[in-house]
Amino acid sequence: MSKNDDSMDKIREKKKRFLAREERIIEKALQLLIRDGIDKVTVSAIAKEAGVGKGTVYKHFLTKTEILVRIVLDYERSITNNLRIGIEKTEAGDPGAAARSYFHARLTNPALDRLVQQLESRLEGDREVADQMEELHGLRRSNIDALNSMIVKLIDKGVLEDVPPEYHYLSCWALAQGAVEAYFNVSYGADVEDKEGFLRFVANIGITMGNKGQLLDNIPSQCLINVTESLETSES
Amino acid sequence: MSKNDDSMDKIREKKKRFLAREERIIEKALQLLIRDGIDKVTVSAIAKEAGVGKGTVYKHFLTKTEILVRIVLDYERSITNNLRIGIEKTEAGDPGAAARSYFHARLTNPALDRLVQQLESRLEGDREVADQMEELHGLRRSNIDALNSMIVKLIDKGVLEDVPPEYHYLSCWALAQGAVEAYFNVSYGADVEDKEGFLRFVANIGITMGNKGQLLDNIPSQCLINVTESLETSES
Amino acid sequence: MSKNDDSMDKIREKKKRFLAREERIIEKALQLLIRDGIDKVTVSAIAKEAGVGKGTVYKHFLTKTEILVRIVLDYERSITNNLRIGIEKTEAGDPGAAARSYFHARLTNPALDRLVQQLESRLEGDREVADQMEELHGLRRSNIDALNSMIVKLIDKGVLEDVPPEYHYLSCWALAQGAVEAYFNVSYGADVEDKEGFLRFVANIGITMGNKGQLLDNIPSQCLINVTESLETSES
């Protein structure tokens, strides 16, 4: 029996070390991707940085792309967790809580957020990792469900404007996305002295945009001419 | 004299055809880039699609990267033109005109806008095309100057909130940027039935956000807790 | 008749201009080859330098290689002319005249001489210009005949050592060849202050080497151990 316990312990410890190493690989990959840009990072570099052989990396991940997907998924899970807490708070009576949690989560580490944005746009459409990307979409879908139900209630309460619910969360997503880009944009970056101030400003917009009474009351009506009047859907 | 005229004509026609071909290469490159993704497009493919030899492509562009920069610059110039017109209208008394023009320009062809976003983030930091990217930054800087002067006036008039002027145009930039991403995001795209409706909604937010009286008056104060409280600047 | 004369004149003039242009192409090619190195010179560059179109170059020369062969042949002919005059003088009683003429011809424009050396070693074995290279060899063969007959006489007179006659002219060729290389060698070039002095020194060696009484009388015999004792012919 002690023998069994022993070997069980050993196996357990082994697994632990295995997972720790996996974490280390991800972590170092992240570091390199942010530092050098996606195009410049090779599997060799990741392995070296993580202090393991290239072969070992392939024991943990079937392909290089899987490392990237994993980063995207890990990040999305973390965002999701934060969002869920926010949604709960909103449901509990604090209407701005969800947006606040969400923006906070996304703007806390803009470099990482931006990296994940870029990774997602590269991975989308890669047949090789369609399954994992489907997991990402699954996460999003469940968020969407929660958000929709939350938003419908807020609309009913008259807090939010009565537009299709997805308009609300997509605007938030879009603003967060863009703010991160702006944060790093070379053209603009230089002249924003107080970057945190800017993110705070954006977050506040995000939290309030779509709130009832915002759009239509305080501005000259001619501003609301349909800006996408001649909008063409560019099909590909 | 007729001889001179003749040869002049011929030269002119040649140049015209040359430029037409260049346009064709760009156009086909654009098509492929949007259709297949930046990583998948090779110079060979562009050449084949444009119906020319690989060598011909290199007669028009020094490197593959130059094709990409060219696309970015062309697009930025077009955006700039639209923005300028909008700024003039704003100066002439229509406060929302600039934002409206800007959003209209950026959301008219979202696929192209998104491609250019992705291109810019890849080209940034490429020594090889530093000069042309500098041109991009130059364009942006001159826009920024015009915007700043416009925004300062609007702040003085009490139309816009009194925050650093760059907050205003960066928010617009960010929202446009993000809206385009949202437009194509696989997770979300599916459930936006009325995509144009969404873009219109976003544009209207963009046009009004930062308007005085929007942020602070109509919402419960607890919403304005600093969302970036623990924001860390992620150094790269 | 005047008509005929006219057209004859025109044709003649045309030919003259054609030949003048050919000369110009060669001349500019030479310039570029010496200035930039053989690898760096393109047909385009030659055409531009000569002020004609690429197509025109191909009216004069079937291939790029033919330009190179032509340069080699032109040079060899010039060397041959000088050598012939020298040989005649030697036959007329001045034993060193041939060597003197030869060295003078080859060391007058070392840069050109070196270029031609390099060209020859690249063209040798190129099937495409086998014919023209054969012309080069023909020139050389006729020189060799003249030299052999001259050298045999000098050996008979006791002026030159009695070794196979080719040893004598090949030594001269080799020394000239190597002196030119030395002239341009980066490692050595720096420390030869008086480059002309060096060429003069070499030329004088060339003129006297192989002269009877030079080799065996004045040096300790142990110096003459066969240096190529273990010489292996490296066949390819």
Place this chain on the structure above:
Amino acid sequence: MSKNDDSMDKIREKKKRFLAREERIIEKALQLLIRDGIDKVTVSAIAKEAGVGKGTVYKHFLTKTEILVRIVLDYERSITNNLRIGIEKTEAGDPGAAARSYFHARLTNPALDRLVQQLESRLEGDREVADQMEELHGLRRSNIDALNSMIVKLIDKGVLEDVPPEYHYLSCWALAQGAVEAYFNVSYGADVEDKEGFLRFVANIGITMGNKGQLLDNIPSQCLINVTESLETSES
């Protein structure tokens, strides 16, 4: 402990095989370069000939050019070793030993010597390998120092003519260089039946040229007219 020994052994053996492979690549590259000419040899061909993949070649050498430089450097080192031994013997009282060693080294494998000549002239001025070429020049400089000191002594002893010391070693270098060229020259090669005899003849000239009493005493004075009278330095 045995474990440590084991892994040490394995690592050592691995390194040995790695170096052996590198040697193989060089060797096969050499073979191809000599057989087909520098222009015709591709990295692919080298890899195939060496029985390895193209990628493997790039594990050993950063670029194709580095292979070439390596060949040049290896050869120069071997020549230097031989020369050093010769210089020591000369210092020990055998005046011709240095020249003998040198000629022997250079004429032992003329095909290789010629290849290296050609490689050097192509590599010179290639920024990419400036460092390694500097190593070549360093080797040469140290040889030059040793030679100069040796030659000065021989001049003082009255063995060599009193001209700038570099004239002596440069003449040797030049003669060796040229002899190798002559050896392979298609025009001349054919009619030298006893190629080794020729190299021996040249070597003997090399060993004695510049010896005092050689140049001026035994030849009619009119031979010594300045052969480079009208010599122009051709600037590049």
Place this chain on the structure above:
DNA sequence: TATGAATGAGGCTTCATTCAT
């Protein structure tokens, strides 16, 4: 006749992935 835009074969190099040790 002169031109130079167009062509595409072919070279160099990178790097994800495999597999023998």
Place this chain on the structure above:
DNA sequence: AATGAATGAAGCCTCATTCAT
């Protein structure tokens, strides 16, 4: 189990040559 040397597909780019105008 971990390693990293080996692999080769695939991409970018050059330039000699052609040919329509």
